[in-house]
Amino acid sequence: MDQRQNPGAGEYYRRLTSAARDDYGEQRAGELDDQLRHLSEMMAGVAGQRLTLTDAPIEQLPRQDRSGQ
């Protein structure tokens, strides 16, 4: 993994706030502000952790149910 510098949360915050206004309206977007700030920091933290194209492929198949084991 290439661990480059995080790009910062500002751009994610701007995008999330804009999406929240579109989906929930101005007032509700304001009430979500703490959550949006937290989430934008988390998104920046995730985006800053790089993977190559072949690293860590997603498993597509659901796991077997293990009830009774």
Add this chain to the structure above:
Amino acid sequence: MTPEAGMRAGQIVASVHDGSFTTRDVADVHLAQIERYDDSIQAFATVDEDMVRAEADWLDRQRDAGARLPLHGVPVAVKDIIDVAGLPTIAGFEPYRENIARQDAAIISRLRSLGAFVLGKTHTTQFAVGDPAPTQNPWNQYKSPAGSSAGSGAAIPSGMSPIALGSQTAGSMLRPAAFNGCVGFKPTRDWMSMNGVIPLSWSLDHLGIYAGNVSDVERVYRQLAGHELEDSDQPALSPPRIALLNEFLEMSDNPVRAHLRDIADRLADAGATVVETDLPVPFEKLFSVHQLIFSAEMAAVHRENLRAYPDHYGPRIRSGVEAGALIPAAALLHAQRLRRAHIDTIDTWFSQFDIVMMPTVSTEACDRAETGDRRFQIPATLLGLPAISLPTGLSPNGLPLGTQLIGKANRDVGLLRAARWINEIAPLIGIPERFK
């Protein structure tokens, strides 16, 4: 001989087997303890005394007919997101007050087949998120019992049940164990079917077990998980190799840090190899990956229900769902890939140790308006590793402090045996005087 509130599950099984007392005696003494203390503690959301006594009587008839079940006569308190046939699964959500479960969750069916019986459903934060439950901390009524498994965590040290079930998606098993002063164990992810459990985040949800001591946790875990039977009171393993995580000590309050260092010194004196080190992946990286997966999956679980009942959702879960619904799919998938990569990196690093040790929570129990700092419980949840919290001390304010031990994936029994060894060096704090 009569049973007493606060008895170990192991004692109950032995006494029911040898006829010293009946399951009905066990049920009555615990119902009396609930009657006496639960008006103030509010651990239980639902207790159906008639159902409890009927189930106890049925177990006594089984015993009279010759059955000696592995958990015969053991009462279990069940977090109220887990279905128990005939009782409502309310999950702290008022519209579900009449939501009567038609069949048992998989874990309840298994417990019943082993001879345990359900004492009642315990309060949870709404849908196991962050809006506090009504439960009091048994050590101090002004302090938080944590969340989300607040009632299950509080039921143990108040002597209302010897065993309780909880769940953890961020820190909801281990943090209540630390704040309430009991043992909380979250096995390896996928150890038990989640059928009949209201989900919060499908890929992060874990079920777990609370008890007053490690032996009882191990007894119940082994039976539920179908491990080969073995006497859980046997001597524990030899001194383990322990990774003591500096990063989390540095993030802890002074009393928490001092307590864990004292425990580490005592373990080293007793022969353990204690190495001060750090995980190969910094906590902030694990935290951001967890939070993105948690938020997106929680939004997927709750979005439709929130549209149907917007006024019944607590403010924290509501805003969490609404914000989580805005996460782009590519960001979620990247977080899932990172999770896989971090699991592999830490699995390789873990080969040089038997267990990881760190505080369960960065602080003692916080005030009741909050449920506490979830950060320290998140690595084991994200990585799917087994983790246990042991109540190994009291803070200068008289509140429990937890020591968290994390084991390797699918080495749950090894973790429990290491916990028993550590218990011999660092005894548990017991229950508050007023509940004895």
